Amino acid sequence: MGVDKKTAIIEAAFQLFEEKGFALTTIDEIAKASGMTKPSFYKYFPGKEDLLLEVIEIFAEELEEKVQRLYRKVDLSKSDRIIELSMIYLEDIFKYHTYLDFFLDPSQHFFENERIQNAVMTVERKVFTWLEDSIADLYGEQMDGFVVDVSFIALSVMFVYTRVSGPNLSFDHNRKLAVYIEYLVGLVVEGLKFKKPEMPLLFETPSWVMNCWPEDVTPVMRSRQLQRVYRRMELTIKNHVSLSESEKKDYLQAIAQIKTESKDSLEQNVIIKALLYYLEQLDELRDECEQLRLIFEPEASSSQN
Template identity: 60%
Template sequence: MDKKTLITQTAIRLFAEKGYAFTTVDEIAKACGMTKPSLYKYFPGKEDLLLEAMAMLSEELEGRVHQLYRKAGLSKSDRIIELIVIFLEYIFNHRTYMVLFIEPLMPIYENEDIQNAFMVIERKLFMWFQDSIIDLCGEEVEGYATDLTFVASSVLLDYIRVVGPHLSHEHCYRLATYVEHLIGVLVEGWKIRKPEMPLLFETPSWVMNCRSEEMTPVLRSRQLQKSFRNMELIVKDHESLKEEEKEDYLEAIGKLRTELNDSLTESVVFKALLIYLEQLEDLREECAKLRAFLFEPDGQPLSF
């Protein structure tokens, strides 16, 4: 592990244990086995260290969400519950982040770079949550999905403010299940009173402006599942294939799903399965889509 990573990980641990405000640069340097001047060679100040910690934890969060949306066996309800649990445990496990979520008026929030870094994380969470709600409830809710997301997020944050920062995994799961049910109740209510129900957010600029060119994990998951379904339909409806050949191709598609769930890298098994499927000309376009959804031209996994 290089020194910069060691310092960042040590700072993350101390921030979580003591809080950002009560952690000194001296303590971080001592825990890393170095002097304060040596630490300043890597980070000019504590705020710079916080920014690096936020970037590292943001990457960790994206990785967890990425893995979640590759679990093909999860129901849409279970997936949104798992997403909420990831969100809750993320802010509970890292005390600094909980302070940023719950008490955004703290002095460091006046730092524009820290404010922007935090807003990027908050917007990503909002986007993932909103996409998951649309995935759960169907495209008919798209017109008021932002309102649904705002209400559900507000319930989560207000509950945290009331109950406090120490929730067990079981408690987080129970809260997530409650919010998933609440979303269903809200959707049914909107369907009944939709003509007279005003919208809070028709085009919320702070959400719309944060959308990156890359797909979110939810959208990418939808595209992957659609591609798999198309491949299965192509095989099942193929007139020139014998039944045993269809079974072989369908088995290969199933194994490809499993391989993608198990690994982020373009493994030997993944390559072999694609080569096998590409023998059927009608599947080549979908195989090309899979590569485009998952990998850069040099074979490296795409980040979410």
């Protein structure tokens, strides 16, 4: 019962923050919209800032889940990945009017709340790192130290554009901006090919960017790991001299099924566990199966060690 009421408060806050922004939404309004009294509200949240903190944390979790799902789309091109990443960010920024108000207007009093400030900056750092990884993944050695600068330019364009255009852009308009960002990144990279010797760096590996992934595993890195393991397994099967064509087909279908099952979540469900058990019966695939387990559930694996 208590969980339901807390959820009702959060959902009401989402709606009101989206409509009015954080500053103009009162606790009385949130309580009324969630079907309870103001004293009942305080049973779950000491104040509006505590509620905002939870809203930001939910926003961050949803954002990360969408990005993780994006990087599991193995058929998506690297340039389209930048567009889709920009779309996720743009649509979620506009969805959570609270977050937009907070980040674009740091003069508001709750910016002094260290917990809220840290929560927001964590989101920003992760978004920066996701974009940086995607750009580096697409252009590789051409970046040669400029990837942080290029990422900064791309995100700056999105920030300024969202600030001047307001939170009511259509899906098509957001898509147009996302495509523009990907095209702009390409132009900047092309320009740097010719201007690198004279071009100064804005950022030389700023610590606030590079230290935001304590687990040292970004979505791009995890996606690369998965694809490398899949390719090794498929090549092992195709080149195996002792397997019949029928057996090879069965093993390859098992790998394809794992790819399908892992598109929505990296947690090992019953099907993935069974398929990995089946695949590791072939001695040559045991190491790869263990690597997949580590990639799928790194926290669970590390806790067992």
